[in-house]
Structures are given as structure tokens and as C-alpha cells.
Amino acid sequence: MLPKMNHSWELSEGEALAMQDKLTSKVVKDDRYGHIQLVAGVDVAYAKNSDKLIAAIVVLNAKTLEVVEKVTAEAKVQFPYVPGLFSFRELPPLIKAFAKLKNSPDLIVCDGQGYAHPRRFGLACHLGVIFDVPTIGCGKTRLLGEFDGVGLERGNVAPLVDNNEVIGNVLRTQTGVNPIYVSIGHRISLSAATNWVLKLSPKYRLPETTRQADHEVREKLKVEESLF
């Protein structure tokens, strides 16, 4: 799986903002996909005493949630952490990881926001547009928006609103546990994205895709740092 084009990511903040403005118009907000058999989770970890980033992609069988493939890749930090420009920090290692992937996931769940973003172009949207694949943004905390409160039972949902626009859903994946924030990335509707995330979270707060990718990335980082 290869990106449409090579990105050098030698960008200033201003250039990154301009790129978001240019790409945000390419986001497709409704369901455009066939049967989803493979679902992937992506995550990135940061080395504690270097500028190294490690990305992992784990592909799961969408029906059984069994792991089909795992890949990791690393890159140097080349963009500071700026809320709203998160994708420019985590995309470089992720793109390298995608180049190693043998399977083509039918849907990708990201660890961060998608449409629920100041300029409606979070990491999930950026990744989706670059690879032209359906993506979902799934955050543990909220970057933007307000909501009235969400029921305590698994499956309860409340719309996340910003500037009178529904930008995502607050979803309770487990009864009595803090909710997560779901938004579309690309080529999927918010309702379908929400249903998928709930389906992918049968036992824990976070979807299995994210949990597996998180586990993989931590494991890789642990091995590399104990290597000297």
C-alpha cells in the first residue's frame, strides 16, 4: 500500500495550515466502501530520550477481530506538537509503516480526532485523504466541541457540537467507563463510524484496533530502548 505521492514534510506551521485548507475539501463525508473484511488500527509512540517516533499498524479480521498482520516503522520528529497540526507530527512514521503493509485495510481507525478538529481536518481525515481509504477518528480526550452528557450504558451516544455543527459523537463503549470521541475521517458517515467503533470495542473502552496498535508500538519501543 503506497501513498499517492511522496511528502517531504519540510513544512512550516503556515505551510501546514495551507495544506490543511487545500486538502480539507477532499474529505468525503458519506459511506463509500464495499464489504469491510479488514480493519486496521494505527498508533505512534515517542522515545523518551531521543527524537524518535515509532508507528505501528495492526490489521484485524473485521468479523473475528483476530490479528492478521502487524508492521512497525520509525522516523525522526520533524514537526512540533501543535494542537490542530497533529497529523504533521505523526503521519511521517505512519506513511513508512504503510509502505511495509502487505494487506490493504478496508477501514482504518486512528488514535486521534478526524473531522472533530478546528479546521475539520484531523489526523484521521489527513490519513484517509492521502491513501484514499475509509478512516475513523477515535480520541480519548476532546480537542473541540460541547455535548450535553451521555448515558452511562454501553452504546449510549451524544452528538459533539461545535459552532452549531455536529462534528462527531461522544460514545460510551463500556457501561460506567469514560466515553470516547468518534468522528469521521474519510469516506464514511458519522453513524457508520460510531457503529464500527462500538462493534470494535466489545470488552474495553478503546477499540481493539487501537489497543492492538498501542500494544505493538509500546513493545517495539521497549525492545529498542533496552537495546543499549
Place this chain on the structure above:
DNA sequence: GCGACAG
């Protein structure tokens, strides 16, 4: 002006 601010 002050605080908030995905990971």
C-alpha cells in the same frame, strides 16, 4: 489578559 489545547 488568561486559560485551554487530539497525542
Place this chain on the structure above:
DNA sequence: ATCTTGTCGC
């Protein structure tokens, strides 16, 4: 994200 111990609970 990362830095960090014990501790409460299933």
C-alpha cells in the same frame, strides 16, 4: 506522548 508506586477491584 512521557515522567511514575502503590493500590483498589474483578
